[in-house]
Amino acid sequence: MSKALTMNATDLSAAAPRLPTDWKGDAIKKRIAARYGSERRFRAIGLFAVMLSAGFLAFLLITMMANGLRGFTQTEIRLAVDFPKSALMLDPAALKGFNADQALAGADFEGATATAAEVAFGPDGVHLLSDAAWLKVRDAVKADPGLLARRAEIWVPAAVDIDVAAKETGEPAAEATLAKLKAQGLIKTGFNLGFVTGADSTDPTIVGIWGAFKGSLMTMLVTLVLAFPVGVLAALYLEEYAPRNRWTDLIEVSINNLAAVPSIIFGLLGLAVFLNFMHMPRSAPIVGGLTLALMTMPVIVIAGRNAIKSVPPSIRDAALGIGASRLQVVFHHVLPLALPGILTGTIIGMARALGETAPLLMIGMRAFISSPPSGFTDPATVLPVQVFLWSDEVSRGFVEKTSAAIIVLLLFLLAMNGLAIYLRNHFERRW
């Protein structure tokens, strides 16, 4: 071997005597510098790419946080309501019976609140308060009918322009009013509990995200319950049982294509099949879930097949060798080992479904719904659609609410991805 090599070398040196590499020479120094240079450049470009994407992410998060965190707070004004003197005709006893809501609905709280505001803040006092301020007064009376007998001080939401002035720079007139109220100690800004417990409204001071959040939860639940078992079973069958022939190839190609179909097509399909043909209720989470399940299932099948494929054949052979049936091999060995991969794929598919708006617009989940859904067939909306609806609202107060809704959506996604990582680590087994 070495003889052959030296032979070869002598053949070459016959033409030009081979010199030992000159590591100090200019040419080689240049070449080495070029090699190191290109490596440094590549590292710099890679680092730049990472920094760029991190920068975009940071920009998104910082602007969202800067705008959106204000959406979780609310400016309130202390309003003194003199109930005995007000025009409110309400018997405290009536508020304890079954017809409490009816009695409250009949009473003119709107007028009483307006009068109280005029007494407290002058003739234009009503414009300092949110249009929905009287609802707070009504809730306070409902909670404690004893208030009706005395003068009470109730914190009510401030009007949008006062709210904007308290949080950032508003109109000069609103700023002046705010300063005056502040001097009197009649104003405070605190956490807006209504935002996390309420539903959609036309008034940004009483709007809430819970309705859309619950709608998203229900839709995701329907999607998961349908797409996960169907997707996993399909993946298992295709990998473990299906014969390799033209038909299974066709199915495989179809599933891959289905995963790449734009989501709006699934919306049209949902509209045609679930609403027009099966006559299911419009705007309901069940229809949204079914539509998104159609979209998510191919993703789960593909992820599931890859995870099942990566289980080593030696494990199957060993199990079969000691007498396990095919079914036992699949459920005792293959599926548990493939589960981390399947779950990761499922969560990625679900996260995509959570952020989806286009198919849901087609099936009517973009309606104005002022109460959270109480069942799968109740009309509902979902978080991304709520963001879309609020971004189109006229009132300035909705700008921060839109960002706040985006924060809620991002937290939901973060929780789902966190769950995926936890499940993967929990079920992961090494061999």
Place this chain on the structure above:
Amino acid sequence: MYKSIALIGVAAIALSACNQNGGSQSAARDAIRIVGSSTVYPMTTAVAEQFTRKNPAFKPPIVESTGTGGGMKLFCAGVGADHPDIEDASRRIKKSELEDCAKNGVKEIVEIQIGIDGIILAESNSGTAMKLSPADVYKALAAKPYSKPQTAETWKDVNPALPAIAIKVYGPPPTSGTRDAFGDLIMEKGCNADAATKALKATDEDQYKAICTGLREDGKFVEAGENDNLIVQKLIANPDALGIFGYSFLEENGGKIHGVPLDGITPTYDTIASYDYPGARPLFIYVKSAHLKVVRGLKEFVAEYATAWNKGGYLSRRGLIAAPDDVRAKSLNIATKLTPMDPGSVK
């Protein structure tokens, strides 16, 4: 492992069961369903909210913003729980839509005018304070002004009295009712200034429509999507540009933008209410008569609407302009008696 799979199976079966419930539940609907124009949407949602507060016994109405045309399709698809009860419209119902309705069994419809909306041109407060006429707007924005090729680069090219500022107008996309109204109210008015083009209406109406309402597509007119807030932001960033949107946005952003006068008339509440301003249009709601007795709360909802559209009512804070007194009286009469409209009155 078996256990969890069994659990998923049970859940799936339970789900398919509640699925069937859903089918039968939709047959008896207890909430009012409203579809239609995105311009009327903020008014209807405000009324819906007030209606729910005043009548806690009824379920909150469901309002969907589909655009007038899309809403009409749903509204006219039939009678029954699967179909909406009320249609919001930013224009009057068309004859073809009425025929479609009748074909699907929607025979009697109550038509109520709720108020007036203004299509306005606006610019940033730091802009050049333009004064335009519908003819200027038409000549600057039409694809083929008076059948001639569009060559105007600046407003001065359109009318020598105007400043030499490059034409840049942000407006809604063709799917929007606001765009239709802009074409019908302002562009057509400018278009009719030319006698030859006006005469075309009698001979070739399609050609007339194309010449009068077709907007140029060379980047001078920018489609800014359905999001009118975005147009307001663009105007503030670019003082030389103009924007087209509904009056409510002008009112909400009064500190940053102002309306451009057309024919010397500034768009304000009063000039739009009196139809002096060229860009004023009526807004309607359409109610299915067949649903009035069946859907709980529908009559009360219409009654609530009738209290809201007056001058100084809460809808005026959302940008609705109250109709003249006689029109309001007529609408109130229809809303209380719920008289169906006469299909013959629609052209």
